[in-house]
Structure formats: C-alpha cells, structure tokens
Amino acid sequence: MQNVYTVAQVNSYIKNMFTQDYFLRTIFVKGEISNCKYHSSGHIYFTLKDEKGTIACVMFAGNRSRLSFQMKEGQRVVVGGTIDVYERDGKYQLYAQEVILDGSGLLYEKYEKLKKELEEMGMFAPEYKQPIPKYIKTLGVVTAPTGAAVQDIINITKRRNPYVQIILYPAIVQGEQAAESIVNGIRALEQQQVDVMIVGRGGGSIEDLWAFNEEIVAKAVFDCSVPIISAVGHETDTTIIDYVSDLRAPTPSAAAELAVYEYTQLEEKLAAFQYTLLEKERKQLQRLKTELTNKKLRLTYLSPKNQIQEKRTYSIELEEKLEQMMQKQLTKKRHMLELYIEKMKGLSPLEKLSQGYAFLENSEGKVIHDIHQVKEKDELQIYLKNGSIKARAEKVIEGLEVEHG
Numbered sequence: 193m194q195n196v197y198t199v200a201q202v203n204s205y206i207k208n209m210f211t212q213d214y215f216l217r218t219i220f221v222k223g224e225i226s227n228c229k230y231h232s233s234g235h236i237y238f239t240l241k242d243e244k245g246t247i248a249c250v251m252f253a254g255n256r257s258r259l260s261f262q263m264k265e266g267q268r269v270v271v272g273g274t275i276d277v278y279e280r281d282g283k284y285q286l287y288a289q290e291v292i293l294d295g296s297g298l299l300y301e302k303y304e305k306l307k308k309e310l311e312e313m314g315m316f317a318p319e320y321k322q323p324i325p326k327y328i329k330t331l332g333v334v335t336a337p338t339g340a341a342v343q344d345i346i347n348i349t350k351r352r353n354p355y356v357q358i359i360l361y362p363a364i365v366q367g368e369q370a371a372e373s374i375v376n377g378i379r380a381l382e383q384q385q386v387d388v389m390i391v392g393r394g395g396g397s398i399e400d401l402w403a404f405n406e407e408i409v410a411k412a413v414f415d416c417s418v419p420i421i422s423a424v425g426h427e428t429d430t431t432i433i434d435y436v437s438d439l440r441a442p443t444p445s446a447a448a449e450l451a452v453y454e455y456t457q458l459e460e461k462l463a464a465f466q467y468t469l470l471e472k473e474r475k476q477l478q479r480l481k482t483e484l485t486n487k488k489l490r491l492t493y494l495s496p497k498n499q500i501q502e503k504r505t506y507s508i509e510l511e512e513k514l515e516q517m518m519q520k521q522l523t524k525k526r527h528m529l530e531l532y533i534e535k536m537k538g539l540s541p542l543e544k545l546s547q548g549y550a551f552l553e554n555s556e557g558k559v560i561h562d563i564h565q566v567k568e569k570d571e572l573q574i575y576l577k578n579g580s581i582k583a584r585a586e587k588v589i590e591g592l593e594v595e596h597g
Contacts, residue, residue, distance in 0.1 A: 200279065207277035210284060216275040221247065221286060222294055225267045236263065240271055240286065248285040249273075258290045260304055268294040299398050303405050307432060310407070315414050316435045322419040324439050325387050327453055330357045332386035332418065334377035337362035341394040341423070341444040348448035353455040359384055365393040370403030375412040382418050389416070390447045391433065392423030404431040413437050423447035551575035563590055 197205075210216050223240035230236055234253025239246050249271060251259070263269075273288040292301040310316065331349060335342050337360065349356055361377035364370045374391065381389050391413065393401070403409060404424045410432045413420050419438045424431045427442035434440040441447035492498055552560040555571045566572065566585050574581040 199282065203277060203279040203282045206282075206284075207279055210275060210277050218272070219275060219286075220270055220272045222270050223247070223268070225263055225269055226265055228263050228265060236288075238263065240269075247275075248283065249288050250285060251288040251291065255289050260301060261293065263291065270294050299402060299405075303398070303432070306405065306407055306410075307435065310410055310432065310436065315410065320414070322438045324419050324421065324450065327458075328356060328387035328451065330359060330384070330386040331448075331451055332359050332361070332381035332384065332389040334361045334363050334374055334381065334389065334391045335393050335444070336365045339394055341392060344443075344445040345390060345448045348445055349452045352449070352452045355455065356452050359386055365403060366396070366400050367403075371406035371409050374403055374409050378412045378416055378420070382416050386418055388451050389418050389420045390423055390441075390444065390451060391420055391437070392441075392444050392447060393425070394444065395426040395429060401425055401429060401431055404433050406432075409433055410436045421447045421451055563588060 221240060223242045226239045226241055226246075228236065228238040234256060236251040236256065236259075238249050238251075240249050241247075251273075269291050270293075271286060271288045272290045272292075273286055275284055275286050277284045314320070333342065333345055335345070342360065346358060349358055359381060361380055363377040364373035378389065378391060392404075395401075401424055404422075413422070413433050413436045420433075421439045421441050422431070422433045422437035423441040423444040423446065424434065425443075439450060441450055551574070553573045553575070554560055554565065555573075557573075558565075560566055560572070566588055568585050568588055570585045572583045572585060574583055
C-alpha cells in the first residue's frame with residue numbers, strides 16, 4: 193500500500209494548511225455562547241453556535257484581560273481570533289483573543305472603551321469643570337427643533353424667567369450626520385457668546401443616543417469656553433458627554449431648571465433683602481440719632497458756659513453750706529457762751545456782792561483776803577453792790593467771832 197500516513201502526520205498536515213490560510217489567521221465569528229466553562233487555570237472553554245452549526249472555542253488566561261464582561265450562556269457575541277488545529281485530538285477550534293457583545297452589546301463595548309480612554313486623558317476631571325452662571329441672559333440649546341425636549345426647555349425657561357433669551361440651534365440628534373451636526377451647533381452657539389448651553393435630546397435606545405457617545409462630540413464639549421449642561425435621554429440614560437460636560441442634568445426639563453433662575457424667587461429674595469436693608473438702615477439711623485443725642489448732651493455738659501454755670505451753682509451750694517455751717521457754729525458758740533455766762537455769773541464778784549458780800553481793798557488797792565493783811569488804823573476801801581465805803585480798821589479780830597455793838 194502506498195501513501196499511508198500516520199494520524200499525527202495527517203493532523204500536522206492539516207494544521208499546516210490552517211496556518212498558511214491567511215483568512216483563518218485573523219477572523220471574527222458571530223454566534224451564541226453555550227457550554228461556557230471558566231477553568232481553574234484561568235482559561236475559558238466555550239462553544240459558539242448558530243442555527244446551522246457549532247465551533248469549539250478557547251480563550252487562554254493571557255487574553256482574559258481584554259474581556260470586559262462575564263460570559264454567560266445564551267449571550268450573542270462576536271469572537272475575534274485564530275482558527276487552528278489541536279493536533280493531539282485532530283480537532284480545529286477558534287482560539288479567541290477578544291470577545292465583544294453583539295449588536296447593542298457591541299456599542300456598549302465601544303462606549304466603555306472610549307469612556308476609559310477619555311477618562312485617562314483627564315477629560316472627566318472635576319478641575320476642568322466650569323461653574324454654571326447663576327443669573328443668565330441668553331440660553332443656547334443644541335437639540336432637535338421638534339419634539340418634547342425642546343418644548344420642555346422652552347416652556348420651563350419661560351415659566352421661570354421670561355426675560356431669558358433662548359437661541360436654538362436645530363441639530364440632527366440621531367443618525368450618521370448627528371455627531372457632526374451637534375459639534376457644529378456647539379461651535380455656533382459658542383460664537384454667539386451665550387451665557388450657558390444645553391446639549392441634549394429626549395430618551396431612546398443606545399443606538400438612538402449614540403451620537404452623544406462620539407469622540408468628536410465629547411471633545412467639542414470639553415473644548416467649549418461656554419459652560420455646558422448635558423441633558424440626554426431620561427434619568428437612567430448616561431452618555432459620554434454626561435461625563436465631559438460641566439454639569440449633567442437627568443432630563444432636558446431638569447437642565448432648564450438648572451440653567452435658568454426663577455425670576456419670582458429672585459424678586460422675593462430681593463424684596464426680602466430690601467426689607468432687611470431698610471430695617472438695618474432704620475436701626476442704624478436710630479442708633480446714630482441716640483448717639484448724636486448723647487454726644488450733644490455731653491457737649492452741652494462740657495461746654496464753657498455750662499461749666500461756668502456748674503461751677504457757679506457749685507459755689508452757691510458751697511456758700512449756702514458754709515453759711516449753714518457758720519450758723520450752726522454760731523448757734524453752738526452762742527449756746528456755749530450762754531453756758532459760760534451763767535457759769536461766770538456764779539463766779540462774778542458783783543454777783544457775790546449782790547448776795548450780801550463785800551469786796552475789800554487796802555489803801556494800796558490790793559485785795560484783802562486774809563485778816564493778817566490788815567492792821568489797826570489801816571485805811572480800807574469796801575465795795576458793795578451799789579457803791580463803796582472808805583473805812584479805818586479799829587480793831588483786828590482773828591477767827592469768826594463777831595462783836596456786836
């Protein structure tokens with residue numbers, strides 16, 4: 193028998209054929225996942241199938257870092273890799289290098305990839321966010337000219353502040369031309385120098401909202417010198433420009449609420465401020481008036497005229513006080529004098545004379561108060577209460593004996 197080959201040779205030959213086929217070196221295969229198993233070694237083994245067939249697949253542990261989701265039964269995916277033969281078993285299989293979800297899942301993969309790239313570039317960093325001005329005069333809106341989104345923005349803006357001017361750029365917000373149209377709208381309103389800008393549209397699927405996930409739109413929002421509020425879809429929808437914009441609103445209506453201050457509230461606040469200011473002015477004026485009155489009184493008190501008056505009054509008071517003290521002293525001295533007079537009366541010779549006593553002097557005028565001062569024949573002067581008598585001593589008698597003639 194000729195041309196007999198071993199199993200290994202055949203398998204090697206077939207493997208070589210697969211290796212040389214450029215088509216099989218880089219291929220993307222779409223299908224549904226089944227029999228998915230995560231091995232303890234880190235490898236993932238699964239089968240890719242469709243209505244008419246199956247193909248075995250393996251993703252080695254080294255490529256798992258490229259997988260951004262948990263593979264599950266029934267997921268529709270696109271697998272990129274190489275088809276080759278496993279010589280030992282003589283089976284070919286798809287060696288997966290990347291796996292992405294099909295359809296909307298594919299868009300989600302693209303969304304996550306761009307989001308990660310822009311975040312690494314710093315386009316989401318809070319330090320680049322511009323503050324939204326509190327009081328605006330012009331509001332720029334980049335959205336479709338028809339639909340609920342633009343009507344909601346217009347109605348809420350007019351209700352909150354009818355004096356705010358709305359400049360609408362009628363952009364295409366869905367389809368192939370949408371991204372470029374949105375970028376043109378942002379740049380046009382930036383040239384108009386609006387105070388703040390709302391960029392968005394109503395809700396929809398990820399495919400409908402995809403224009404707001406495009407890199408050129410994200411960069412236009414980031415580079416814009418006018419603060420931008422993103423308002424794409426409903427509250428649960430999140431697009432790339434929501435991360436890049438200066439402020440994210442959950443809906444277009446909410447964006448109008450955030451962008452436009454309520455005029456009536458401002459009026460009420462201003463009225464409250466006016467009342468507070470007037471009240472403070474009133475209190476300040478009252479305080480100043482009181483202070484002025486006090487200073488006027490103080491100035492009046494410290495004036496030379498008032499000081500003279502004060503000193504004059506004080507002098508009068510001192511004079512009256514001195515007079516009172518003098519009268520008091522005079523009364524006191526007069527009373528004492530009367531006491532002394534009474535006392536002197538008791539000691540007065542005249543008073544004694546009036547009581548029957550006499551006052552006796554010798555011829556030399558010396559008072560005689562002792563019997564031994566008198567000799568017989570001495571001339572004497574006797575003083576009585578109503579006159580005096582000249583006499584001569586006939587006889588001097590000691591003791592208290594009295595001779596009666």
